[in-house]
Amino acid sequence: xxxxxxxxxFRVLKTGQSMTLLCAQDMNHEYMYWYRQDPGMGLxxxxxxxxxxxxxxxxxxxxxxxxRLKKQNFLLGLESxxxxxxxxxxxxxNTRTTGNTEAFxxxxxxxxxx
Amino acid sequence: GQSLEQPSEVTAVxxxxxxxxCTYQTSGFYGLSWYQQHDGGAPTFLSYNALDGLxxxxxxSSFLSRSDSYGYLLLQELQMKDxxxxxxxxxxxxxxxxxxxxxxxxxxxxxP
Numbered sequence: 001x002x003x004x005x006x007x008x009x010f011r012v013l014k015t016g017q018s019m020t021l022l023c024a025q026d027m028n029h030e031y032m033y034w035y036r037q038d039p040g041m042g043l044x045x046x047x048x049x050x051x052x053x054x055x056x057x058x059x060x061x062x063x064x065x066x067x068r069l070k071k072q073n074f075l076l077g078l079e080s081x082x083x084x085x086x087x088x089x090x091x092x093x094n095t096r097t098t099g100n101t102e103a104f105x106x107x108x109x110x111x112x113x114x
Numbered sequence: 115g116q117s118l119e120q121p122s123e124v125t126a127v128x129x130x131x132x133x134x135x136c137t138y139q140t141s142g143f144y145g146l147s148w149y150q151q152h153d154g155g156a157p158t159f160l161s162y163n164a165l166d167g168l169x170x171x172x173x174x175s176s177f178l179s180r181s182d183s184y185g186y187l188l189l190q191e192l193q194m195k196d197x198x199x200x201x202x203x204x205x206x207x208x209x210x211x212x213x214x215x216x217x218x219x220x221x222x223x224x225x226p
Contacts, residue, residue, distance in 0.1 A: 004156075033214065040122070042201060042218035043157070050211055058213065059116075088154060092214070101145050101164075101205050103214055105156040 002026050006091050006106035013081045013113045021076040021109050023091030030096040032074040033058075033103070034066060036087040043090065049074055050096070081113045116140045118217035120202055125223045126192055134187045134220045136202035144212070146178050146185045147203045151219070157201060160187070189222070197224045 007022045023032065030051050035043040045058030047066040055066045063085060065077045074093075078085060088110050094103040117139040126132040136146065145164040149157040163169055163178035163185060175188040189196055199219045206213055 031212065035216075037154075040218065043216040045213055045215065048213060056211055059215075090156070092157075094214075096209055096212075101147055101162050101214070102159040103147075103149075103203075105158070107156050108154070 004091055004093055004104050004106040006089075006109050008109060009107065010110045011112070013078075013111065015081060015083060015113060017081050018077070018079050019081065019111075020078075021089055021091075021111075023074045023076070023093075023106060025072055025074075025091075025093040025104070027093065027095070027104065028071070029093035029104075030071075031094050031103075032068065033092045034064070034074065034076045035090045035092065036060065037090060037108075038087050046076065046089075083113045085111065086113045087111060116204065116206070116213075116215040118202055118204060118215065120200075120217040120220045122218070123221045123223070125225065127225050128192055128194060130192050131188065131190050132192060132222065134189075134200050134202075134222070136185050136187075136217055138183050138185075138202070138204050138217075140204050140206055140215065142206035143180065143183075144205045144208045146176070147205070147214070148174075148176055148187045149201045149203060149216075151199045151201065153198075160200075192224050194224050194226070197222055 034046040049068040052071040092103040148160040151157040161176040
């Protein structure tokens with residue numbers, strides 16, 4: 001019973017490098033989200049998806065791109081990493097069923113940009 | 115825009131009761147949720163209120179007043195393992211392009 005799985009768990013990048021974070025969920029959820037968490041800032045929404053093939057911008061989308069080609073996967077890309085993108089990234093998913101708002105989170109990806 | 119306010123830190127002793135408040139200003143509202151996070155790990159769901167009133171789940175209860183844009187999480191019989199960060203979160207729509215917006219979190223420190 002995997003739930004939400006994020007890959008990788010840790011990564012160090014040099015400024016200007018690119019990378020893709022993968023989020024996979026096995027609960028057949030329609031909604032998927034990418035958040036970043038910085039000290040004292042809580043969880044801030046980067047991008048989200050309400051279904052396969054759809055994506056939308058959240059609160060802090062600049063510098064990131066996403067894709068949802070398959071319902072179970074949500075990819076977050078950094079095209080040219082900057083030190084300001086050093087953060088912990090969490091993926092979450094939940095169902096579209098009205099009234100059910102429980103979101104399930106992955107274990108996080110700890111990214112350092114030097 | 116979306117804005118959720120909660121205290122940054124709360125301290126209490128084992129066995130006590132503590133209340134963590136959350137006030138929100140959001141463009142849409144479809145329920146207030148609470149999440150717990152230990153040591154930077156994955157946040158986990160605690161409770162959800164869509165309607166006014168109190169929801170009870172074991173030692174934890176959550177309250178919502180939509181007219182006051184206010185809610186709280188009540189933790190009873192505190193245990194050391196309850197030391198964690200607690201986040202309130204608002205869903206803005208029941209379906210469609212629905213987002214989950216989080217507050218900045220309240221760190222609860224439980225001492226012996």
